[in-house]
Amino acid sequence: MELDEAISKRTSVRYFRDEPVSEETIWELTGVAIRAPTASGLENWPFVLFQSGEARRKVFDLIAEGMVEYYRAVDLPEEKIGKLRNRMYTEGMYRAPVYIAVFIDRRVRFLKGREFDEVEFIWSVESAAMAIENLMLKAVELGLGAVYIGVTNFRGIEEKVRGLAGLDENYYLVGLIPIGYPRWDVKPRKRRKGIEEVLRVL
Numbered sequence: 001m002e003l004d005e006a007i008s009k010r011t012s013v014r015y016f017r018d019e020p021v022s023e024e025t026i027w028e029l030t031g032v033a034i035r036a037p038t039a040s041g042l043e044n045w046p047f048v049l050f051q052s053g054e055a056r057r058k059v060f061d062l063i064a065e066g067m068v069e070y071y072r073a074v075d076l077p078e079e080k081i082g083k084l085r086n087r088m089y090t091e092g093m094y095r096a097p098v099y100i101a102v103f104i105d106r107r108v109r110f111l112k113g114r115e116f117d118e119v120e121f122i123w124s125v126e127s128a129a130m131a132i133e134n135l136m137l138k139a140v141e142l143g144l145g146a147v148y149i150g151v152t153n154f155r156g157i158e159e160k161v162r163g164l165a166g167l168d169e170n171y172y173l174v175g176l177i178p179i180g181y182p183r184w185d186v187k188p189r190k191r192r193k194g195i196e197e198v199l200r201v202l
């Protein structure tokens with residue numbers, strides 16, 4: 001598949017078939033993820049695969065908890081939130097055969113001074129996000145779907161995901177990615193802004 005096709009076909013997939021993703025496929029996805037650039041070449045990113053039924057259930061519950069917090073934060077009426085909760089718990093939105101969590105190890109850094117704390121953290125997050133995009137594009141090529149989950153970064157939830165992964169507070173979750181074979185075709189979403197709106201030429 002050409003890069004252009006993978007980029008234009010990629011879209012967030014939130015419903016998956018009940019079909020396993022092979023270990024070989026996980027290796028392929030991780031292989032392209034670690035080809036991403038990393039600030040100062042640090043590669044300080046553990047990738048944690050949640051595959052067992054129990055681990056997946058716990059991760060799913062945390063995603064659902066985060067999504068409900070998000071819906072409340074955007075002031076959705078409780079009735080609508082109930083419907084969305086139903087989509088998750090009854091219809092299986094976000095239930096995937098595997099979840100990949102991408103963390104950074106905050107201790108691994110190049111610039112040591114306190115004045116670089118923030119920029120080092122941002123660089124690590126940016127690097128991990130680039131790995132995630134590589135992985136998501138490769139997923140398209142392999143006929144898989146994925147969605148970037150950010151709500152698991154909410155306070156109280158991020159540390160629970162870290163706990164499930166067996167990692168301590170030296171680590172930080174950048175993104176949690178449910179991956180699987182799409183339950184149905186999802187059309188790529190249109191962009192609200194055109195190039196002329198976002199590009200400034202000086």
Ligand SMILES: Cc1cc2nc3c(=O)[nH]c(=O)nc-3n(C[C@H](O)[C@H](O)[C@H](O)COP(=O)(O)O)c2cc1C
Nearest residue numbers: 010011012013014067147148149150151152188189
């Ligand atoms: C950093 C980040 C966090 C996101 N968090 C969530 C999330 O918590 N739940 C979710 O359903 N989608 C999440 N998304 C997916 C976006 O909603 C989606 O990318 C956006 O609406 C554009 O749609 P598209 O990916 O289909 O092009 C996240 C995307 C990014 C990049």
